[in-house]
Amino acid sequence: MMHYVIRRVLYAFPLLMGVNVLTFVLFFVVNSPDDMARMQLGQKHVTREAIDNWKQQHGYEVPLLWNAEEQGAGKITDTIFYRKSVGLFWFRFGISDSGRDIGADIRQRMWPSLALALPTLMIGLLVDIGFALLMVLFRETYLEFGGIVLCxxxxxxxxxFYIIGGQFVIGKVLKLVPISGYDQGLAAFKFLWLPVLIGVFSGIGSGARWYRTLFLEEVEKDYVRTARAKGLSEQRTLLRHVLKNAMIPILTGVVVILPLLFMGSLIMESFFSIPGLGSYTIDAINSQDFAIVRAMVFLGSVLYILGLLLTDISYTLVDPRVRLG
Known part of the structure; x- marks a missing residue:
C-alpha cells in the first residue's frame, strides 16, 4: 500500500510543473506584460512611458525567462518566470496588480467558501443517495418512473433559475432570509441556508440519477442474489451490501470534489454576495487583475491534483485488490 501511495505522490509533481509552465505561457507569452499594462491603464492611446511605469511598479520590467544583463544566478532569478511562477510552488502568491496581499486574501476568503460548500456537499450527498436508493427499492414501479421524470x-x-427564483420567492416575497450578504460567526447562518438549499435542490436531478445507475448495476450481481436467497429483506440488502459495494465510484466523485471546495462556487457566491474565493476570482477577472487570476488557477490545479491523490488513497481503504497490488 505504501509503495502505491508514494508512486501516486511522485506522479503529482510533474503534473503540477506542467500546469505551472502552461499557466506562465498563457499569461505572459500569449498575453504579454505590455498587453496587461494597456488593459489595466484602460486608455485608447497609452504612451510607452506609461506602460514602462506600470510594468516597473508591478515587477514586469524584467525579461521572461533569461536576463542576459545580470551575472550568475541572477540570469535566472531576476526574470518574470522566477518572480511570478516559481514562488507559487511554495504558495507565495505575492501582491496583486491592485496592491493587495493575495495570500492573506485567500486565507480570509476560504472560510466563507467552506461554510457554503461543505453543508451543500454533505446534505446533497445524503439526499441524492437516499433518493436514489428509494428509486432502486421501488424499481419497475410508477414511483421509480415518477422519480426519473422528476430528476x-x-x-x-x-x-x-433556481438562484434567481429562490431569491425572489424566499427572500423577496416571503422575506424569510436576506436576499444576499454575509456576516461572521453564527450570524452567517441566515445568509447561508438559502444558497445551501438551492445548491442541494439544483443537484438532486443529476446526482440521484447517477447514484441510481450505480445501484442498479450492483443489484443484478450474484452476491445480491445470494443475500436474497438467505432471507435478507430488500431494504437490508440495499443498505448492507449494495451501498457498501458502490462506495468506490461514490468516493471517486466525492473525494475529487473535497479540495475544490476551497475554491468556492463562482456563480453562487457572486449572486449571494458571499466573500469567498469564487467571488474573489470573478472580481479579479472583471477588474483584469492577472496576478490574482494566475494564483487562483494554480491553486485550483493543486487542489484538483490533491483530490485525485486522495481518491487513489481512498481506493486502498475500500478495495482490497488495490491494497494488495
Missing part, C-alpha cells in the same frame, strides 16, 4: 425535469432547468 430529468430538475436537470433540464438552469441553476441560474
Amino acid at each position: 430529468v425535469m430538475l436537470m433540464s432547468v438552469s441553476s441560474l
